[in-house]
Amino acid sequence: MRAVVVHPPAVGVELADVPLPTRSVGEIRVRVLECGVCGTDHDIVGGKYGRAPEGASYLILGHENLGVVLEGDPAVVGFSPGDLVVATVRRGCGRCRFCFANRSDFCESGGYTERGIVGAHGFMAEQYTDVPEYLVRVDPALRDVAVLLEPLSVVEKAIFQGQRVLNRKEPTPGHPPTGSPSALVAGTGAIGMLAAFVLRVRGYEVVAIDRHDDTTPAGRLLKRIGATHVNAAAGLAVLGEQGFDLVIEATGSVSLDFGLANVLGPNGVLVLTGIPDASVPPTTVAAGALWREVVLGNRAIVGSVNANRTYFESGLRDMTVFQEKWPGALAGVISLRRPLAEVADAVLEHVGGSIKTVLEVTPPRTSAPSAG
């Protein structure tokens, strides 16, 4: 079958012919329809991240996925050929208390693998197989947007974790009398945009910043969902004195992380979702003032990565809410579709500012099931 192949830590990506995966007992065989391209793919292609499966000479790229069931297992109920499915990404170590409970996003041993990223083949291929425990069935009404479910799951987790930390405080009698809680989203790529969607339906007043004016697709979408877009190209001072309850960092910019800690309101929580480049040169930081404000303001900085099945499921529920509230808006997060053959360009243009590029692994209108 055709697959997008990388050889980490070598730089580069190619379309190759690889063997069809063997289906083990209890597994489901899935034809891949679409894969989203994200910053992690870009880092893997750039040689900065990723690991091939043990014993393999290559890694099939791709973790944001949507597919259709080709073939189930007679012993497995609940999946029929033609069902739309999204696979989760992380596979647990099988020995720590989180992976034991299938909460592998909090793996304590570090022995997990991630499909398309570290130690396990991904989804930029015609087919894959997996056990039902890692497959989330998707309503056909969400066909056009379901490839966004994996990045949405990351956002669902980040916001849920952020809210848990916000709620670490003693119970209080109800919401603030002064109005809705406030959130800042830094970055208007797919993670930032999806965070704005989720925060809006959670009742937050949302400000989203990037380095562009309001005429971009992101700027228009933000307006559509009732969020405020701010061009922060000149710095965070444009945000004024307002302190935010919740800040979601979705750029991975190291210097921005420090700045965002300073726009937190009292007791505010900054959730970092962007993965900074470890090779960035050391930064000079007014650390005394930074940590002083964190302590005196009861503030928190929380890292969040990956997501388990729970968050894929809450993402599906939210997608339905998005579709009802702002029909068609969510599809606007997919700013470009490209055929599989253009994978190299798709990965490169990620840097160019498209919200989300989606690779059509199975060309549209030829996706009729055929057992592999």
Added chain:
Amino acid sequence: MRAVVVHPPAVGVELADVPLPTRSVGEIRVRVLECGVCGTDHDIVGGKYGRAPEGASYLILGHENLGVVLEGDPAVVGFSPGDLVVATVRRGCGRCRFCFANRSDFCESGGYTERGIVGAHGFMAEQYTDVPEYLVRVDPALRDVAVLLEPLSVVEKAIFQGQRVLNRKEPTPGHPPTGSPSALVAGTGAIGMLAAFVLRVRGYEVVAIDRHDDTTPAGRLLKRIGATHVNAAAGLAVLGEQGFDLVIEATGSVSLDFGLANVLGPNGVLVLTGIPDASVPPTTVAAGALWREVVLGNRAIVGSVNANRTYFESGLRDMTVFQEKWPGALAGVISLRRPLAEVADAVLEHVGGSIKTVLEVTPPRTSAPSAG
């Protein structure tokens, strides 16, 4: 009456004669027995912090306190002359949702005051008055250690908040099969030592670091309560590869804060309690690696300051547990007692490495109640 007086932001401290406070309706009059001296007092005397009450030309210093009720109010039940009491420190703004519910340690408006620190007189004086809501009654069996209740309340809050953040993760089936959770305490001043006490009774394996060998009073006390003392004068590398679930920072050292983020285990939480000096020169930080580990490890950094009445009450319960478990050990945290007249020396020697210096405001054996 005699009182320890400062004139923030002027440097210096003096013993002065000031008017006895007037008791308003509903208030209790308290004779002060003892006050602990801490880093915040040192900063106020050094002109770095603190604010006199509105309209006042001076501030009475002191927030760690123990007193005895002199005179109640006929309308107030529950307090009788001779009762031992500790006063909480922060007084709410009266308008935000936390102060409304008397959780002023999370004040959102910033309009709070703190007795002996900002905008309200403290307890290094022969007497004070306050409403019962801010007074915590203390069992006479805790007479010798109850002056530690205020710093203990800060520790109770910090650890409770840290555990809440640790518990933000999805519920898991029980404790880790591999053993107790692990905690690192950075600093063996009073906050660090009290943190070690609390963490031990919460079931943590505790490592406490400072820059001394095991022969100090702190080193001996740590051994007594089953914690491990490590001399980290040469750096954090001495801790090896172990990652900690919970790290309590109790030094306020800016450069240390960054290092401690790196000794967190997966999903670990660093709680900052030390208040760094904002005027410390900017630090150069390998921020890419720092934030990358925070994100990829689902780690969190949480600031914690002050404490509300709840934590004073949990502190009292813990003090009783400490006394049962390690008789006499808690009193060892008080390394020096001095008469009120030696306040200047007491504040200065804080820097010298004593665990906790206590000022005897009312000399022992002359503390019989006498209405003011």
